[in-house]
Amino acid sequence: MSDQSVAIVTGGASGIGLGIATALMAEDYDVFVLDNDLHHVDDYNTNHPLSRARLCDVSDASAVATEVDGVLHVAGRVDLLVNNAGISGPTASVEAIEPSEWQKTLDVGLTGAFNSTRAVAPIMKAQSSGVIINIASNAGLMGCPNRSPYVAAKWGLIGLTKTWAMELGPFKVRVNALCPASVDGPRIEAVMARDAEARGVSIDEVRQSYERQSSLQSFTRVEDITSMVCYLASNAAERISGQAIGLDGHTETLGNSLGEL
Secondary structure, three states, rough: OOOOOEEEEEOOOOOHHHHHHHHHHHOOOOOEEEEHHHHHHHHHHHHOOOOOOOOOOOOOOOHHHHHHHHHHHOOOOEEEEOOOOOOOOOOOHHHOOOOHHHHHHHHHHHHHHHHHHHHHHEEEHHOOOOEEEEEEHHHHHHHOOOHHHHHHHHHHHHHHHHHHHHHHHOOOEEEEEEEEOOOOOOOHHHHHHHHHHHOOOOOHHHHHHHHOOOOOOOOOHHHHHHHHHHHOOOOOHOOOOOEEEEEOOOOOOOOOOOOOO
């Protein structure tokens, strides 16, 4: 077994997940990525000589278990799991949401985290060590109109964070959730574009309304999330578990819409 710490990052081949994977590699983790986008997986492996990214749908429990077994076979341990995979889901009133869209959002963002944690927990318990970080949202702390599936997934993820912290704490495994606000990047741009179209206003007006939701009046940055992941994974955070940590510049209101991770 290698002395190098091993991390698994779901949804880690692009966006926030890629930022997390890159930051962890800079901290000398051996990082394995699970992602359901073949193009992003291929790009990741092209740019990383160890080719640690694997195509995997986290909503498929069997596929996740197979990939985690593969990581254990290659690396001999799992020290960190970052449950980052998720989708934004629809932006619509509750009566306008298709049940299939509801289910898909929960399958990826909530059941996916369950599947990954279920596969990793026995490994960490046997090691008597490990860290699990769930990427939630401030929507999971406050609710948000017109985002029912996304809010349900993130609210559930925070509940699982506290439950898993209780279950795994006796085995020296820490579990925390990070709760960003809108994260600057392509995904929030797409959300704002949909919101602007639905409201019949400009994207700039929507952006200003989103930014005013925070006391700091700015979006969360990817580096805000990656630095907190690295901190929570470190020994400096060895007494922090079961927490839902806001990275939102202090949200004052969620108005009529909310950007997402």
